Amino acid sequence: MSLRTRIGQFLAFIGRSLIWSLHLGVFFYTLLIYYLIGRLPAEHWLASMIMITLPVAWLMLVLLGLFWLFTRPWRSTLSVIGLLLGYWLYPRTFAVHASQADAHRTGAFSLLSYNVSVFGLEKYYDDTLHREPRGTRLMSNWILAHQAPVKCFQEFFVGKEMPAFQMSDRLERAGYRYKALLHPKEAEYIGVATFSRFPIINHGEHVFSSFNGMVWTDIQIGQDTIRVINVHLQSMGIRVRKVFQEDKMSGVKAETRSVLEALKFGFKSRQGEVRVVEACIAESPYPVIVTGDFNETPYSVVYERLRRILPNAFEDAGHGFGFTLNRAPRTIRIDNQFYDPRFEVLDFQVHRDQPYSDHFPVEGRYVLK
Structure with a gap:
């Protein structure tokens, strides 16, 4: 055996050893995430930072498993074990539900939730002529035409700049006579808002910070009353795309540090708000x-x-991955509906055909059992 062959075999051995060490590390890291999610032993922001990386850990297990499948097949079983142990998290990742034939049965109602991103207000001011953005007009027209009797909005804006920003009045004329706002006394309003065709018999609000907060409404539907809690928790405040747009390493480091600080602040804030x-x-x-x-x-x-x-309505009646963020990193679901077990959820949709905000609208259809 030549010296070159021996050196090649030695380097290949070192390479496989490093990859196997990486594989073991990813496997135990994935088990740590399962433990943190399943038991919630610590609600520290660092634990939250680790938990959200689960999809990356899963992807690494798949790639490493495929690598060993063609070199050392028995080692790929480590990935199989790691993925199988996370089976209980798959329903919140991917949903396979057919729409029910009785989704429109008597007593059923739809609830639409939409972060409208202030109806594109920044585009209005970016235009030197202050013309109505096309996306704003299409978004507002779709909202008015949609038939859901209860509509919940986040980053809802009311202003006098143009008709599309006068959505509160337009919704009232469209039949949504009842409403509750996070800042009800403000003339120009940005925040959480709930509109209903059914009577709102009681309501309240809780401000978290600026336009983030919670509005609850007790809504009478026929002989029944339900409570709808419309929330907008502390924003992530990050723009991942900015990191990749930086030309210099110093800029990349600064933007990355900014993203991590925003994530840390967001995790700490939301853990208090959820209570x-x-x-x-x-x-x-x-x-x-x-x-x-x-x-x-x-x-x-x-x-x-x-x-x-x-x-969770997506887990019980959703379709596909249900991603709701319409900007980088896109492949996440942060808009949700949770429902009381006294309801039956008939269908849950993400309206990905409405690309005019940085979120997609979500809609659940329910009936009281």
Whole structure:
């Protein structure tokens, strides 16, 4: 055997050893995430940071498993074991449900939730002529035409700049006579808003920060009353695309540090805010639906805490991955609806055909059992 062959074999051995060490590390890291999500032993922001990386860990297990499949097949079983142990998290990742034939049965109603991103206000001011953005007009027309009797909005804006920004009046003329706002006394309004064709017999609000907050409404539907909790938890405040747009390493480091700081602040804020939501659920004398922009993925403290109280509509009646973010990184679901077990969820949709906000609208259809 030549010296070159021996050196090649030695380097190949070192390479395989390093990859196997990486594989073991990813495997135990994935088990740590399962433990953090399943038991919630710590709600520290660092634990939250680890939990949201689960899809990356899964992807690494798949790629490493495929690598060993063609070199050392028995080692690929480590990936299989790691993926199988996470089976209980698959329903919150991918849903396979056919629309029910009785989705329009008597007593059923739809609830639409939409982060409208202030109806494209920044585009209006970016235009030197201050013309109505096409996306704003299409978004507002779609909202008015949609037939859901209860509509919940986040980053809802009311202004006098143009008709598309006068959505509160337009919704009222369209039959949504009842409403509740996060800042009801402000003339120009940005925040959480709920509109209903059914009577709102009681309501309340809780401000988290600026336009982030919670509006709860007790809505009378026929002989029944339900509580709808419309929330917008602390925003992530990050723009991943900015990191990749930087030309210099110093700029990349600065943007990355900014993203991590925003994530840390967001995790800490939302873990306090979710307790306010939990208290509102516990105090409700009526069946509850919690909807809105949670700014948390399905592998998070907030999602897990709410899921332990209420089922998730996407998991029980959704389709596909259900991604709701319409900007980078896109492949996440942060808009949700959780519902009281006294309801039956008939269908849940993400309206990905409405690309005019940085979120897609979500809609659940329910009936009281």
